[in-house]
Amino acid sequence: MQFTSTQRRTLAWFSIAVVAVLALWLLGPVLTPFAVAAVLAYALTPVVDRLDRMCRGKVPRVLAVAVVELVFIIVLLAIALLIVPIIFKEAPLMRQQVPLLLDGLANWLQPLLAQLGLKVSLDVVSIKAFAFKYLNANVEDALAQLVSSVKLGGSLALAVLGNAVLIPVALFYLLMDWDRFVAHLVALVPTRLRAGFDSFVDEADGVLGQYLRGQLLVMLILAVFYAVSLSLFGLDLALPIGIFTGLAIFVPYLGFGLGLVLATLAGLLQFASIKALVMVAVVFGVGQFIESLFLTPRLVGERIGLHPLAVIFALLAFGQVFGFVGVLIALPASAVLLVGIRRVRTSYLASPLYQG
Template identity: 60%
Template sequence: MTLTPAQRQTLSWLLIAAAALAIVWALAPVLMPFLLGASLAYALHPAVERMAARRVPRVLAVSLVVLAAVLGVLALALLVVPILAKELPLLKEQIPLLADRLNQHLSPWLAQFGINVSLDVAGIKAMVLQGLDGNLEDWIAAALSSARIGGSILLALLGNAVLVPAVLFYLLLDWPQLTARSLSLVPPRHRPQVDAFLAECDAVLGQYLRGQALVMLILAVYYALALAVAGFELALPVGVFTGLAIFIPYLGFGLGLVLALLAGVLQFAGWYGVAAVAVVYGIGQLLESFVLTPRLVGERIGLPPLAVIFALLACGHLFGFVGVLIALPLSAVALVAGRRVTAAYLGSGLYRP
């Protein structure tokens, strides 16, 4: 079978794309900090360009933007510290009491259906004391011992904590040159189509980022105020963390829900804490799913829920936690490409009868 020049060119591009995907998949652990740095650079470069347009030296503008990003990430991480500092001691005291309470109320109810369940309160108490009774020095010693033995996870986290800001800094510093060199690699006859495609992708991603930022801000205020009205002592850190963690679809909401349930169970007696969390987070989920995300994000991207779930699972499998972060932006780019391919197919002779 003899291929035409156009078919050979298409086949060559497909082989190059397949090889690139294979390399990315094989080097996913190594590429994670670079992908995260590139994603942050894309999101933050408009701020650098605005500062540079006002004659702020580019090195200074990039340094300020990177410093603000690092401080923002640290502030988000530090939101969890008061939660753990407050709840871990209570957890050690309350878990045996909760197990005993479940034995008193749940076991008789299950016995009516022929299910005999009895929790080993003494064993649960011993396990909790063993896991949570260590002091800070013991935990630090255990972490250092893990690192010496070959704790690759800890070392990888420390390495990424240094590497991601460095990648972000250099990408922002050279962003105009990098984009210009990348575009120069495109054959001149294809540049109008590529420019139009990239412009549409940039518009979709810009709308996504702006919409997602508004959703996060509104939900952070809502959860913090709603939990405060319900009487939660940790309303501010739990509420703000939940709102900001919404950026990670499903996982962020689930983590915030777990922290709120833990705070409610440990602070309040009976079922008030659980009921309050159910009401607050139920309303919050309805507000996000049916009002905020459709109006501020969903309508602009146009991805159905099943496509979002598939994108999260696929990107998470390929790139881990970073893949979950970049799943929706990549899906937006794929959506733009899919629209163009569909339009080309419908206008071609293959579709016409």
Template identity: 55%
Template sequence: MTFTPTQIRAAAWTTIAVVSWLLLTLLAPVLMPFLLAAVIAYVLHPWVERMRARRVPRWLGAGLAISLLMLVMLAVVLLIVPVITKQAPLLRDQVPALLERLNDWVVPFAGRFGVDAQVDVTVVREGLKSLVSGHESELIEGLLSSLRIGGSALAAVVGNLFLMPIVAFYLLLDWNNLVQRSKGLIPPRWRESVQSFLDETDEVLGQYLRGQLVVMGLLAVIYTVLLVLVGLDLALPIGVFTGLAVFVPYLGFGLGLVLALLAALLQFQTLLGVGLVFGVYMLGQAFESMYLTPRLLGERIGLHPIAVIFALLAFGHLFGFVGVLIALPASAVLLVAIRRARNEYLKSELYLDEAPAEPSPPLALPPSTNGGEA
């Protein structure tokens, strides 16, 4: 049995795809920090090139870019620490008082219907005391035990945190050469179309990242200022965190809203204070959805809100939290591929080919005028 050249090429590419998928599946834990480092290098590469154009050595520009990114990530983490450290004592001291006030309203209301309903504040108070204070030794012992059990996983996480910036640094040093060598592996007959696809993808991702950074900065300022005007003590950390967390659509906004409402409930202990904070977040969300995102991102990516939700759920299910982070950029790349596939389909014979026309009936000869003789 002989195979045609087309069948041989198809079998070869299928084999390459299957082997690549198996390798990615088996080496996923090892490849993850390298893939994240490649994403970091891709994002920071334009900054390094701009510094290079100003005669800054590439190694210095790469080091400065990565150091700045690490400082931003550290600042975000440090913003959350005051929120957590302040909320824990407030939970222990003020939640029982809030529950007693809730009992003062619930018990008479439920008594009208013959129902004895009330919250046992004593049990809640003792539970919060045991959770927040009084059992530090047990908590430390349990933490050390879990660290011993999952020591390899912890070492892997810590190792990846140190590994990613190092790998990203070396990728930035040799980024242009790596890109050229990768393009050299593309078959010559495909290089023009692949280069066009990469250029369009790079443009879409660049517009998305630049617009998203501007949106994050503006929202961080807006939420902080509005929460300060409301009088929230933790306005700065919560406002900045909310603005930066909107990089993860819906999830970041929701987490910031929960933190702000909890802080408002524990500080103000009134519906008015909680309502004002809630109004700040609704105003910020409306401003982002109706003005910032359409104005700064607009239709450049072209993802419908339903497509955004589906992408977040699908990528989160497949790749976990990292999938949620890369859902929109990856969806933008897929959208470019889908657009190009649609254009090719509209130009293909499969779409343009029409049904064969029915043969026209033969022309009838005019009747003879000389008695039937030609």
């Protein structure tokens, strides 16, 4: 069977795509830190370039890279440490309030079940004893369990530690030589495809830039909104929970869900009344409404145009291949893929194959 030159070219590109996808699937755990570092380098390179231009060459680029990466790491650690005061504040409150909450739940639930004709006996004493067993555990027991879990999951702990070291190192070298790496990749593109490739890269760069800038604004606005709104309800931990929830929105669904759980727990432990549920329903309901209908469409923009089902599929697919970090890069990577899909669709609709 004879193939035309166009068919051979198409077959070759299809084979390359299959091999690339297979390599990504097999080497997913190995490529994960480099993929994360590449995404971070793409986002931070403009900052390094601007700092380099501000210094007008008087400061070595390595110093600009070190400053930008150090500030970025400090910001990440600060966000992670927002959870520390929540833990230290809630631990003693849980010992005091959980028994009272259990009594209140039993007093409310048993009459309700009786009205519904359900005869259910709640053993509140046993539930309290079970809760006290774990809430009163001392620090030594907690540390012993932690050490035991680390021993059982040693490979996982080593993988996390390895990524924590490898990602900053890879990010440093990528920031140092980003332009040179990009130039080498562009040089591999055949000359006849260079115009289309440059057009695709420019469009993808515009989509990613819009996504990153818009997402940053959404995070900052929501962090202020949640912190102020929870403070108006009198929540003691309004500031750390509000800021953490707003910034964690960068991880779709997971960030909002974690903030919701933390606010609910903190509200129940502090107020021990229906006020906590009202607070969470009002603040997080309004916050989700504002984000979905106003902030994300206007600030992130409709150019990305990912359907909610596509967002869920992207999160699951990237999470399956790259783990938790895959969830972080799912949406920007999907935005780039969407640019390619749009171009393929446009070419197909203009081709004789579609027009008959």
